[in-house]
Amino acid sequence: AQKVTQAQTEISVVEKEDVTLDCVYETRDTTYYLFWYKQPPSGELVFLIRRNSFDEQNEISGRYSWNFQKSTSSFNFTITASQVVDSAVYFCVYSGGYQKVTFGTGTKLQVIP
Amino acid sequence: DAGVTQSPTHLxxxxxxxxxxxxxxxxxxDTVSWYQQALGQGPQFIFQYYEEEERQRGNFPDRFSGHQFPNYSSELNVNALLLGDSALYLCASSLVWGDSPMNTEAFFGQGTRLTVV
Structure with missing residues (x-):
């Protein structure tokens, strides 16, 4: 069965520091999708990025960047120059095949002013 | 656009x-998915509805059932509530194709916080 591991339960950084959130997944699927979602205290999950298993190109969007490496089954997320508004719980998500969608346990990021 | 709306907010x-x-x-x-999120955990997939039919289902007992209406809105029903059903229930909408329950961006509501006493 597929598994998503976010080993960092909580991370605290000082504003303007860079921070990387780790995500490692296990699967035997050849076709799958990976996502990152942000959950602020209000509760709703906010989509950040989607990658399919055939697209290993790294992506940068403003202060956010993602590093997808199939060889190590990792999909890490870096926030550059963190801001207080980045404080939230971040989830890495795997979806592959029928009925398969798995969220990691989440990493709570606290950015201290 | 109001986005995804859920009701009630607390129960x-x-x-x-x-x-x-x-x-x-x-x-x-046209596609609605439901998730259960226990405190401190990641959401777990309950089921997904498309064209008024349950399209996919996660590992949840039959006490959890749903419905989708012609206007694509949806209901989640839980019978014989247990203390362990206390959680945040999230609804997500999307346009889905293929086999996976989530292969495109999903938009989530703010959830319904259910407390069973």
Whole structure:
């Protein structure tokens, strides 16, 4: 069965520091999708990025960047120059095949002013 | 665009009772998925509805059932409530194709916080 591991339960950084959130997944699927979602205290999950298993190109969007490496089954997320508004719980998500969608346990990021 | 709306926002029920939660998807979306998020955990997939049919289902007992209406809105019903059903219930809408329950961006509501006492 597929598994998503976010080993960092909580991370605290000082504003303007860079921070990387780790995500490692296990699967035997050849076709799958990976996502990152942000959950602020209000509760709703906010989509950040989607990658399919055939697209290993790294992506940068403003202060956010993602590093997808199939060889190590990792999909890490870096926030550059963190801001207080980045404080939230971040989830890495795997979806592959029928009925398969798995969220990691989440990493709570606290950015201290 | 109102996005995904869920009602009610909070609910307290007694063990053994039944509950119905409601979700209106984002305009233009035809697929609704439901998730259960226990405190401190990641969401778990309950099921997904498309064209008024249950399209996919996660590992949840039959006490959890749902419905989708012609306007794409959806309900989640839970019978014979247990203390362990206390959680945040999230609804997500999307346009889905293929086999996976999530292969495109999903838009989530703010959830319904259910407390079973």
């Amino acid at each position: 307290i029920k007694t063990r053994g009772q039944q509950v119905t939660l409601r979700c209106s998807p984002k305009s233009g979306h």
